[in-house]
Amino acid sequence: MLLIHCPYCEMDRPELEFRYGGEAHIARPADPMATSDETWAEHLYFRSNPRGLHAERWRHISGCGRFFNCLRDTVSDRIVTTYKAGEARPEIDRGAA
Amino acid sequence: MSDRSVAVAARRGPLHAVSLPKGETFAVTRAPDAARFVLRGDPAGVAAFGPAAPGMLRASESGSRAALRLGPDEILLLAPGEDAEAIRGELAAKLPAGAHSLVDVSHRQIGLVVEGRSAALCLAAGCPLDLRPAAFPIGMATRTIFLKAEIVLWRQADDRFHVEVWRSFAPYLVGHLSDAHAGSSDP
Numbered sequence: 001m002l003l004i005h006c007p008y009c010e011m012d013r014p015e016l017e018f019r020y021g022g023e024a025h026i027a028r029p030a031d032p033m034a035t036s037d038e039t040w041a042e043h044l045y046f047r048s049n050p051r052g053l054h055a056e057r058w059r060h061i062s063g064c065g066r067f068f069n070c071l072r073d074t075v076s077d078r079i080v081t082t083y084k085a086g087e088a089r090p091e092i093d094r095g096a097a
Numbered sequence: 098m099s100d101r102s103v104a105v106a107a108r109r110g111p112l113h114a115v116s117l118p119k120g121e122t123f124a125v126t127r128a129p130d131a132a133r134f135v136l137r138g139d140p141a142g143v144a145a146f147g148p149a150a151p152g153m154l155r156a157s158e159s160g161s162r163a164a165l166r167l168g169p170d171e172i173l174l175l176a177p178g179e180d181a182e183a184i185r186g187e188l189a190a191k192l193p194a195g196a197h198s199l200v201d202v203s204h205r206q207i208g209l210v211v212e213g214r215s216a217a218l219c220l221a222a223g224c225p226l227d228l229r230p231a232a233f234p235i236g237m238a239t240r241t242i243f244l245k246a247e248i249v250l251w252r253q254a255d256d257r258f259h260v261e262v263w264r265s266f267a268p269y270l271v272g273h274l275s276d277a278h279a280g281s282s283d284p
Contacts, residue, residue, distance in 0.1 A: 001225055008169050014225035016242055062242045064168035
């Protein structure tokens, strides 16, 4: 079973305790009423879908309950690192992973 | 009322038709009726309840009261059932206003005591955590899963766990624990 490091529990926990939460670092436009339809649609529906490192949200729902962020390689499915919500995406080179 | 006998339908709880494993190496018993609260906010607020503020994924106890730190700001408070009303009043008076939430979840779940030499072995049949004492020491408490059911697991001794499970999942949990014990190499 895949073990995921929860940055709040500070331990490796089984993947069954987690739920995926979509791409991370997506900022909601501060004033939706003043946002063009294109920008709003972009915010709602368009995601980067990269081949390689992907920053994504996960929730330790059957554990501490916290959302956190994770860098996962979409080719190998390897989770490179996890970090707390609110923290900046770590600068990690995919080759070094 | 006339003296005719009146038909009654009384609920007997989630485990009334379930036989609990009861042996030397493995036993499951129903924990006494408890008052349960979920406290969200600064863990230092636990002091108003009694026990010291527990560290992350740890339990702290004081007399008959226990506090289980399930998350950074989430603490499950356990106390004897008859204390529920008193606790609500105490905490409302002692907690700093506006900084906490306190929710009574007494009847959402039931407590089970899983004990015996095979307790960790049988729990490990459905719980993917490492339950060896080095990885899951006495005093550790966490929310986790047992097969498809979410549980709160608290190790009270090497061979005794307290398990909190939502009431409708209780027969499922006990059934699979019995099954695991029946199929264990240490019957």
